[in-house]
Amino acid sequence: MGEEVLRLEGVRKSYNIGQPSETEVLHGIDLRLERGQFLALTGPSGSGKSTLLNIIGLLDRPTSGRLFIKGQDTGMLGDAAITRLRGHTIGFVFQDHHLISAFTAQENVMMPMLVDRGFPGADIAARAGDLMERVGLARVAGNLAANMSGGQQQRVAIARALAMNPDLVLADEPTGNLDTKSANSVFELMRQVNRDSGTSFLMVTHNLDLARRCDRIVDVVDGRIAGE
């Protein structure tokens, strides 16, 4: 067995707890992800994929069950420690890139390092420059995100997700808003990073063609893992 990056044990999530409208959307999820694995999370809309991704990304907490990131039980951590752990170990790529429009593409890539360190430095700019080159956008690094194509924006988002050299990248339908050619290109970029640096990827997707090109496919239906 490889090095464990992520482990979920009996994770449940309910909303409106204690009220008549209480709803459980995740019913005891068990999942394990090893370093270097590229996992596709598939399932119909409303099956709980995004909720699961938010919990794995430490943006939300499970109602019960345990979540381990690199062997650390996150249920024991306070808000500040969770924020720190999230910043250092997890990168995010969203369907709607979510680049900050007030900054250039390269500055967006610098952002996680800037948030972590507090001050911009030459090394931060250099690393962002390297990442922009890696995603093939060095030429347009100084452009504002708004002036870039959807594919380019998503590549910048991938570069940003890699800025802190995370152990795990969570991608929520990263190709959902792209045409087939751009979607392929963005997926290949992620796959390349996964292979080159050993970063684990967990990608939510409706695109079965892309899912089949991943190491593993986990199907979530009605808040349960229906199969792998």
Added chain:
Amino acid sequence: MNRWLPFEWIAAVRFLREGRAQTLFIISGIAIGVGVIVFMSALLTGLQANFLKRVLTSQAQIQLLPPDQVARPLRNGPGEFESATIQRPSQRTISIDQWPKIRDRMLAIPEITAVSPTMSGSALAVRGDASRAISISGIEPASYFRIVRVPDYIVAGEARLTSDDIIVGTELAKDLGASLGDKLRVQAASGTAVVLKITGVIDLGNKAANERSSYVALRTAQSLLGTIGGVTTIDLTVRDIYAAETVARRIQASNAVQADSWIRTNAQFFTAINAQQTSNNLIRVFVALSVAFGIAAVLVVSVIQRSKDIGILRAMGGSRGQVLRIFLIQGGLLGFVGALLGSAVGVGGLVYWHSTVKQADGSEMFPLVFERSLFVITAVLATITGLLAAMFPALRAARLDPVEAIRG
């Protein structure tokens, strides 16, 4: 990106720069508010300075007078009075007892800058068929002009006073049909009279004062009013005009004189200043409140507009504290920049108004007084107002749930 600027400052400035129109409108609003405060404060300071200058250059800051003459009840024996009612005696013109000694003592007090003995009283000025009741001030020009700047009020002739000269107010000269070089017969109540030549005509800026005021040499007044060698007042100026009352109380406690400071004799002036200050402060508070609400409204909207950015920053490891600081800095910056522009607007407005609004004689309505402290205090207060106004939206931003924020 500036290498020395913290991340929160960079983000705050970028967010403000991106929402250009919004930022411009709110800074304009703050600038107008601050401009009103600067304009009003500087105007009030100028008017007060002008009023103070007029008051303090036309009268002594402390006047020493002989003590009030009081009647004592006649007693027949212990506890037995001759009369049940005691009438206040009429106040005769009397000299200050041993005034040269008191004058010398005053000259030795470090807070006092000028001392001048004066002989004052009433007389009748006669020229042909016309006669007017006047107030005579017998002065020693060299020392008196350091206290009351009579030469500054001269509109005709000069401030020269030999024993045969008199300086009169403009209205008095007009009423008597007299002009420079004409002679006046000045007669005291005792019947003593002298003939004096008008060497100067003064305008004290007050019609009633111009109708009655006249200056003669001290010796002329002493012989006219029948108090040879005596003086009725000793006029003083002090280093710190606002300490005049304290100095006056000290003098009165250690000398056989009554000491009146300009603060006591102009109590109504101080009441007027206080009323002005109160209304000015009220206006400042309401302007500051409207500025604060403006900043808060803009930042609340900004938090809503930027909720996705806030969510992303939080997802990338940004702390609640960092998000809080980004919005607080925006509030502080808006207040500070608005204060700088507002100060320029206020100064510009006042300079323009000063150049267009004049007194009837064409002289300036008030002096332009711009104290550095006004601008420093305004900038500091506007920045603090901005920070306080940003507190609510900043807290709201910091408390945003990243999942909800990203979802928008």
